[in-house]
Amino acid sequence: METKSNVRVPPVGAADAALADARLAPNLMRRGWLMAPGAFALGTLAAVALGEAMPAWGQTQSGSTRDDINILNTALGLEYQAIAAYQVGAESGLLQKPVLDTAVKFQTHHKAHAQVLAGTVEKLGGTPVKARATREYSFPTETLKTQADVLRFAAGLEKGATAAYLGVLPSFHNRELSKAAGSILGDEAMHWAVLLHALGEDPVPGAFVG
Template sequence: MFSFIQKQDTTHMPITANLDDETRRSFLGHSGLLLSGAAVALLAGRDALAKGGQSGASDVRILNTALGAELEAVAAYQLGAESGLLQKPVLDLALTFQGHHKEHADVLAKTIVKLGGQPVASKEKYTFPVDTLKSQADVLRFAAMLEKGAVSAYLGAVPVFGNRELAKAAASILGDEAMHWAILRNALGEIPVPSAFMS
């Protein structure tokens, strides 16, 4: 299973691993721009709330659940980064994605406070299926699974926000995590975008 990765066969290395430095810098730069957009949208939601928006306790609960998942994602990427299984440039990519999740978590926490809620804290310890992570491909597949789940979670959260600005902001994060998922699939040699719709 995943023998091409275990043997370090570069002819099957992910497309991201074959990017030249300039292209990679460009990719990372654009990712940063998109994330800034997400932060701006969520902060806009905060402003709307400050002006007396409709959001309530339910929105805070949804945001806190999202925050919990984002904090776990940060920890998961940390695990991957420290595993010694990721080689450059995949390692750089993982750290970039981790940075996105940190940004998501930061803005979510600030928004929860703005709404009068108490943001959940990062757990002292997370449980991950470390016994199944033996290669770079295993780590990438695990990350892809989390990212796809995150897309579904945000997709399920968007329609239930009372405040539409928060829904818009959540959709912005959803888009970012969908891109993570696609890139990770690509890195695994899978079809990056396997279908026209997400669920």
């Protein structure tokens, strides 16, 4: 599916914006992940930067490399989950063209990051986890009736990942990974802000993220 480089997302109507939040599936609540490393999302520029940094990650061995690998693999699994979630939204038939373009663009960010994560796990001597079939996730597809429902579902996903990332920064033994996590946190927050704007809501609801 082709993406556009400069996609604008118009706010949905006030009625749609007033809909109750779609129920997030348990898997998307990052069970245990809000107190530990969070899911990863990656913008195009960040993907390039992290791709260049990957050799350093693999060469700089920490005292607990296995812990770092476990964190990365958990993040990779959640990244695959995000990719699947955006696929569900894209195939729902509920998204108007400009919004659909943005959803696909965000999915490409998640795909790029998953690729970097898998490569980093390998460079650290680990085995990357495999992607699961979309049907294996407990997505709340029965609650997705309008474009606003899909947007709220995605916004909840990105908000959870953003909040979770606050816990990942001090968790890595390899500090290069912590720096990378900080850049990814920024991308998650941008996704969340764009989705809130598309819903006609304040894209920056507070002075702090959490």
